[in-house]
Amino acid sequence: MSTQPLHTTQIDQLPVSVYASNEALGTAAAAEAAEVIRAAVSERGVANIIVATGNSQLTFLAALRAMAGLPWECVNVFHMDEYVNLPSGHSASFPAFLHRHLLDYVRVRAFFPVPGAAADTAAACREYEALLRAHPADLCALGVGENGHLAFNDPPFAFFQDPVWVKVVQLDERSRRQQVGEGHFGSLAEVPTHAITLTIPALLAAKRVLAIVPEARKAEAVAKSLLGPVTEDCPGSILRQTPHAHLYLDEESAASLEWTA
Numbered sequence: 001m002s003t004q005p006l007h008t009t010q011i012d013q014l015p016v017s018v019y020a021s022n023e024a025l026g027t028a029a030a031a032e033a034a035e036v037i038r039a040a041v042s043e044r045g046v047a048n049i050i051v052a053t054g055n056s057q058l059t060f061l062a063a064l065r066a067m068a069g070l071p072w073e074c075v076n077v078f079h080m081d082e083y084v085n086l087p088s089g090h091s092a093s094f095p096a097f098l099h100r101h102l103l104d105y106v107r108v109r110a111f112f113p114v115p116g117a118a119a120d121t122a123a124a125c126r127e128y129e130a131l132l133r134a135h136p137a138d139l140c141a142l143g144v145g146e147n148g149h150l151a152f153n154d155p156p157f158a159f160f161q162d163p164v165w166v167k168v169v170q171l172d173e174r175s176r177r178q179q180v181g182e183g184h185f186g187s188l189a190e191v192p193t194h195a196i197t198l199t200i201p202a203l204l205a206a207k208r209v210l211a212i213v214p215e216a217r218k219a220e221a222v223a224k225s226l227l228g229p230v231t232e233d234c235p236g237s238i239l240r241q242t243p244h245a246h247l248y249l250d251e252e253s254a255a256s257l258e259w260t261a
Contacts, residue, residue, distance in 0.1 A: 003028045006251065011226050012240035016247045018254045022214040026059025029212050029248045033060075033139055034067045036208045040138040041074045046109065050078045050140040050198070050206060051102070052151070053094040055182045057143060058101060060212045065105040072106040076135055080142065080151040080203065082116035083192040084168060092184035114166075114196050121168050125196060129165040132202060140206035144213045147174040148221045148234035152197035158235040165202035170194055181217070200238060209245035211236070216252040223256035 003024050005017040019025040033049075040047035051057070064070075082094045090096075095113035103111055112131055118124035142150055149158065154172035176191040185191045203209070213222055225236035226247075239245050 003031070007254070012230075013243040014226075014240045014245055014247055016226070016249065018249045018251065018257075020251060022059050022250050022252075025212065025214050025248050025250045026061075027063045029060045029141070029210050030063035030067060032208075032246065033064055033141055033210060034070055036139045037070060037075060041071045046074050046076065047071075047139070048076045048078070048135040048137050050080055050137050050142075050203065051098065052080055052142045052212070053097040054143055056214055056218065057141070057212060059214070060141065061101045065102050070106075072108050075108045077103070077108050077111045078132065078135070078137070079114060080140075081195050081197040082114035084116050084121060084194040084196060086116055086192055088117070092179065114198075116196055121196060125164070125166040125168065128196075129202070132165055132198070132205075137206035139208050139210070140203050141210045141212060142203055144211060144218060144221050144225060144236040144239075145175055146178045146217055146221055147172055148224055148236045149175055150200055150203055150235045150238075152195045153200050153235050155233045155235065158200060158232045160200055160232055160235075160238050162199035162201050165199055165205075166196065167199060168194055169197050200235060204238070204242055204245075207244065209239070209242060211239055211245060211247045213248065213253050214250040216255065218253040219255045222249060222253050226257065 005019055007018040009016050037047045079094055079098055086093055115124040152169055154175045157169050171193055176188055179185055179191050180188055224234045230237040230240055
């Protein structure tokens with residue numbers, strides 16, 4: 001399988017690479033993530049990474065955990081959101097997702113789950129922000145939601161200059177419907193209405209940001225992010241002003257874009 005992109009371009013400050021398939025995209029993004037991890041461990045003895053959950057991340061996570069010789073024992077893993085008060089043991093839990101698709105395969109230095117079940121969510125947000133600031137991220141591997149969200153920063157609750165790094169948010173209905181569509185819940189009524197999320201400044205504070213966005217259902221959000229105005233109504237658009245980011249697409253997610261040879 002070739003991992004060379006079919007197309008490359010730059011939109012504003014954002015490099016964009018388009019691959020022939022979801023699998024090729026995931027492999028290429030994992031190769032860049034591995035470079036970032038190895039460089040951080042070589043320089044400081046530790047790497048701090050933030051990773052996304054969701055079906056769009058599956059090929060990336062599979063390729064990353066299969067990378068030979070990665071120093072996982074030196075890697076601290078954070079993630080970016082969790083539902084508030086999801087029933088214990090629910091299969092849609094994002095920490096559980098990361099265990100199924102990454103952490104059960106590799107032995108990391110530490111994993112810091114977002115505390116969605118905390119009795120005092122405000123205090124939990126402050127504590128998680130303190131952890132993030134104490135472990136500056138070398139890498140943030142994120143997706144873009146069907147409504148353009150980054151993590152659970154849904155319009156109209158997304159703020160490019162958010163004063164905090166972690167907060168409780170109300171979830172947009174389209175975002176909740178995406179979770180049903182991905183098969184994590186049986187109906188909209190089952191999807192929690194609130195979550196704890198890293199804010200956009202927290203995500204983009206990482207030294208390197210990989211936006212991993214395959215699948216046809218993301219084509220509308222990709223087009224709005226790249227071709228529309230940079231606006232909080234489409235949070236993914238801020239990536240165009242993030243020079244340390246790299247957007248990975250497949251042919252399906254890039255279907256609404258035009259390319260010239």
